[in-house]
Amino acid sequence: MENDRNGPFQPARRGFLKAGGAAAVAATALGKAAAAQALPVVANDDPYRAVEPFFGPHQGGIVTPQQSHTYVVALDLTTDKRDDVIGLLRAWTDAASRLTRGEPAASIDGPDDRPAGDSGEALGLGAARLTITFGFGPGLFALEGKDRYGLANRRPAALVDLPRFNGDQLVPEKTGGDLFIQACANDAQVAFHAVRQLARIGSGIAHIRWGQAGFLSGPRDETPRNLMGFKDGTNNPSIKDTQVMDEFVWAGSEGPGWMQGGTYTVVRRIRITLEHWDQMERGFQESVFGRQKKSGAPLGKAKEFDALDLEAADKDGNPVIPDNSHVRLSNRATNNGAQILRRSYSYNDGTNFYIERWPPWRQETEYDAGLIFIAHQRDPRTGFIPINERLAKFDMMNQFTTHIGSAIFACPPGARPGSFIGAALFES
Amino acid sequence: MENDRNGPFQPARRGFLKAGGAAAVAATALGKAAAAQALPVVANDDPYRAVEPFFGPHQGGIVTPQQSHTYVVALDLTTDKRDDVIGLLRAWTDAASRLTRGEPAASIDGPDDRPAGDSGEALGLGAARLTITFGFGPGLFALEGKDRYGLANRRPAALVDLPRFNGDQLVPEKTGGDLFIQACANDAQVAFHAVRQLARIGSGIAHIRWGQAGFLSGPRDETPRNLMGFKDGTNNPSIKDTQVMDEFVWAGSEGPGWMQGGTYTVVRRIRITLEHWDQMERGFQESVFGRQKKSGAPLGKAKEFDALDLEAADKDGNPVIPDNSHVRLSNRATNNGAQILRRSYSYNDGTNFYIERWPPWRQETEYDAGLIFIAHQRDPRTGFIPINERLAKFDMMNQFTTHIGSAIFACPPGARPGSFIGAALFES
Numbered sequence: 106m107e108n109d110r111n112g113p114f115q116p117a118r119r120g121f122l123k124a125g126g127a128a129a130v131a132a133t134a135l136g137k138a139a140a141a142q143a144l145p146v147v148a149n150d151d152p153y154r155a156v157e158p159f160f161g162p163h164q165g166g167i168v169t170p171q172q173s174h175t176y177v178v179a180l181d182l183t184t185d186k187r188d189d190v191i192g193l194l195r196a197w198t199d200a201a202s203r204l205t206r207g208e209p210a211a212s213i214d215g216p217d218d219r220p221a222g223d224s225g226e227a228l229g230l231g232a233a234r235l236t237i238t239f240g241f242g243p244g245l246f247a248l249e250g251k252d253r254y255g256l257a258n259r260r261p262a263a264l265v266d267l268p269r270f271n272g273d274q275l276v277p278e279k280t281g282g283d284l285f286i287q288a289c290a291n292d293a294q295v296a297f298h299a300v301r302q303l304a305r306i307g308s309g310i311a312h313i314r315w316g317q318a319g320f321l322s323g324p325r326d327e328t329p330r331n332l333m334g335f336k337d338g339t340n341n342p343s344i345k346d347t348q349v350m351d352e353f354v355w356a357g358s359e360g361p362g363w364m365q366g367g368t369y370t371v372v373r374r375i376r377i378t379l380e381h382w383d384q385m386e387r388g389f390q391e392s393v394f395g396r397q398k399k400s401g402a403p404l405g406k407a408k409e410f411d412a413l414d415l416e417a418a419d420k421d422g423n424p425v426i427p428d429n430s431h432v433r434l435s436n437r438a439t440n441n442g443a444q445i446l447r448r449s450y451s452y453n454d455g456t457n458f459y460i461e462r463w464p465p466w467r468q469e470t471e472y473d474a475g476l477i478f479i480a481h482q483r484d485p486r487t488g489f490i491p492i493n494e495r496l497a498k499f500d501m502m503n504q505f506t507t508h509i510g511s512a513i514f515a516c517p518p519g520a521r522p523g524s525f526i527g528a529a530l531f532e533s
Numbered sequence: 534m535e536n537d538r539n540g541p542f543q544p545a546r547r548g549f550l551k552a553g554g555a556a557a558v559a560a561t562a563l564g565k566a567a568a569a570q571a572l573p574v575v576a577n578d579d580p581y582r583a584v585e586p587f588f589g590p591h592q593g594g595i596v597t598p599q600q601s602h603t604y605v606v607a608l609d610l611t612t613d614k615r616d617d618v619i620g621l622l623r624a625w626t627d628a629a630s631r632l633t634r635g636e637p638a639a640s641i642d643g644p645d646d647r648p649a650g651d652s653g654e655a656l657g658l659g660a661a662r663l664t665i666t667f668g669f670g671p672g673l674f675a676l677e678g679k680d681r682y683g684l685a686n687r688r689p690a691a692l693v694d695l696p697r698f699n700g701d702q703l704v705p706e707k708t709g710g711d712l713f714i715q716a717c718a719n720d721a722q723v724a725f726h727a728v729r730q731l732a733r734i735g736s737g738i739a740h741i742r743w744g745q746a747g748f749l750s751g752p753r754d755e756t757p758r759n760l761m762g763f764k765d766g767t768n769n770p771s772i773k774d775t776q777v778m779d780e781f782v783w784a785g786s787e788g789p790g791w792m793q794g795g796t797y798t799v800v801r802r803i804r805i806t807l808e809h810w811d812q813m814e815r816g817f818q819e820s821v822f823g824r825q826k827k828s829g830a831p832l833g834k835a836k837e838f839d840a841l842d843l844e845a846a847d848k849d850g851n852p853v854i855p856d857n858s859h860v861r862l863s864n865r866a867t868n869n870g871a872q873i874l875r876r877s878y879s880y881n882d883g884t885n886f887y888i889e890r891w892p893p894w895r896q897e898t899e900y901d902a903g904l905i906f907i908a909h910q911r912d913p914r915t916g917f918i919p920i921n922e923r924l925a926k927f928d929m930m931n932q933f934t935t936h937i938g939s940a941i942f943a944c945p946p947g948a949r950p951g952s953f954i955g956a957a958l959f960e961s
Binding site (some may be wrong): 452 | 604614627653659696706722723725740743744745746748750754755761762807810811812826827879881882883884886898900901902
C-alpha cells in the first residue's frame, strides 16, 4: 500500500483520508460490533491515539508530519564515565520506545516504599503521535578540550560550532547543550511528560540546561501561520520527496558511518517583538515577508504555491519582491540551491518585565513569544549557516526578531529494537 | 443526560463522542450527500469550529465547560480620563463579540497605508469555543488613593485586597492589575490572538502588566490531570447546578447592582517544583493529595467520585486521609461549607536558570511550570481567602509549590448587544 502508515513520509492524517477513511466508513456502516472489531484502525487515525514508530532507519520527528506541540530540551552531561553515557542512551531508548506507544515510561504501581515511577500526568492521554528525537551536541565529543568519553576523534566535521551571526543576542543559559531531546506530539502534556520522564532517568548523569515548549496551531488543511500572522513553511521541501530528503536532510557517506541516515539539527530561539510588529501597516508587513498576508501568495502572484518570480519588477523598475524581503533572501535560488527542512514551532512564555535603561526609565512589559526555529539538514555548512548569514545581515524582518538561544546537534539514525540510539558511535 | 457537554467535568470532546458522535455516525452511514447536509451539526460539535455565545446574563468563560487553552492578561490603566475607560470597554466588547464568533477583530484588508488591523494569525482557525471574560481590579476604582475615574465609592466590598498568605513569594510584575482579560479556547493561538487584538486596541489607554498562557490536556473522558500527575477538579461544584452557582459563584443583591450576575475571580500563579515532586514516592504523593494517583479515588475508597470519609481511621487509629492532605484541607466540610469554582490551567514556560547563593554555588536549571489557579466565587471573603489561609499554613503540598503571582478582579455580568461590559458601573 503506497500510503501505509509505516511509510516514512506519510502523515497519519493523510493515511486516514486516503486509506483508513474507507475502512472507517465501512466499519461504521456495519454498526457497533463491527466498529469494535475495527477499533485498531479507528484508533490509529485519532490524532490523540495514533502511534508513530520509534524504531526504524531514521529517528522520528524529522520527516514525520509535524505534530501540534513540542517540548525541546538540551542537557549537559555531568558524568565523566563513558559507560554512564551508554547506559543513559540505552535507558532512554527503552523508555522512548514505550512512551511513543502511549505507555508509561515506568510503572506507577510499584510498592509505596519506592520512588515514584512514571509521573502519571499522561495517563489516559494516548500516544498522540509522540515522537522522541535524540541529538548529540559538541560537548559529548569534547568539552573545553577535555575528551571525557574517548569520542573526540569521532566528532563529525559537519557538527561545527555555529559562527556568531550579525545581531545575535544569545543568552548562555538558552544556548548549547551536550544532549538534545525533541518530543513532539498532538498534545502539550504528552510531549512535556515524555521529556520529564527522560530527564528524571538521566538524574545524576545529565542535567537540563534549557527547555522550551512550542506549539503550532491549525495545520488542518492549510499551511500553519506563525505569530506574525503569515503562513510559514510554504517553500519547505516536501517530506514525501525521498530524493530531496536524501540529498538535503539525511547525512550520507561523506561523514562518519555512525551518522549515516541521521541529520544535523539547528535550534534557534527567536523572540519576536509582537507589539512592534502589530503596529506596522499590512503593506509593510507584506514587503518584509515578500508574501501576501491573507493568501500567502508571493507578492505579484495570486496563490500560495505560485512560484516566486524574483525577476519581476513594477512599472518603476523596482523589484516586486523587495531585495531584503525574507522570502527572497531565504530562497533556494538566492542560496546556491541549498535547502534545509524547517520544522519550527511558536512559543509563548507569557511576558517579560524590564525597566528601560534610559529616560523616562519607565517599566515595560513585553510578550515573551516567538519562534523555536528548528531546521534539519545534511550539512549545516552548506545549509543553515550560509542561509542565516545572509538573513542576519539583510533581512528586513530583523527589526522585529532577536535570536536569544542557539544550539546544534548531530541526530544519529534510528535504532533497531534491542539496540539503542547512537550505538554505532560507541563501537570501537 | 448526565454527561452532556454542559457538565462541569465534561470536555467538549466528550460531548462530541457521546452526543455528536451518534449524529456523525448516522451521517456517515447515509453517505456523502447526507453528510454534507449534516455539516452544520458536525461543525458545531467540532471543538475547533464551535461557537460560545458572547452576550448574555453572565460573561462566558466562568461556567462555560472548560476549553483546552487559555491566555490571561492583566493591564494597568495609563489614562486619567473616565471617557477613555468607557471607550475602551465599548471597543473591547465590540471586538470580543466578533472574535468569539471566529471573526477577525478588525479587517486585515484595509488599504496599505493604514496600520494593520487584525494581526491575522487566527485566520482559518475557527472560533474554537473562544470565550473572553473581562474583570476590574482594585486600581480601576482608586489607585494609591487617587480616584482617577470617579469610581472610588463604587468599589464592591467583596473586591478586597487579598491578604498576604503564609509562604507567598509574590513578584510585583506577576501580581495585580487594573483590568483583566481571560481568553479561553480549544486552540492556543486563538486564545492568544484574542488577547493580542484587545491589547492593541487598548494602546495608549492601558498597557499589559502580565500575561500568561495555560493549557489543560486530555479532558476527553476523564477529569484532567495536573502536572503533578493527579486528577484535578473532582470535587469542583457542578456548573450544571444553577442553584449552587447562584449560591456560591454569582454575585447577588448583597452587593452593588452593577455586579449582580457577575463573579469575583482570584488568579494565582503557582510554580511547582516538578523535579522535586518527581523524586517522591508515589505513596507519599498520595498522602499529600489524599487521593490515589491512578484512579483519583479518595484514600480508602475505590472510585474517583466516591465521597470523602474524613472520619475513617486505619487500624492504628491514624486518619486514612491525613490531617494535612490537600483534599482534607480544601474540602467543603473543613471550610464551613464554602465552595469556589476552580477553573485552572497548567502552564509551562520552559526553564528558569539560577545560580545557587550558597556553596557549592552551582548553576541550576529548573522547570518554570505549574498552575494558573483561577477561582470564581460570589465573595472571596468567604471563599478563596479562608480556604487558602488554611492551605497556606498546613497543606503538605506547600513543600512543592510557590505562589509567585496573585490578582483579584470583579468580573461584571454579561452585556446585552448594543451595550458594553461593565456599562452599569458607569451609570451615575
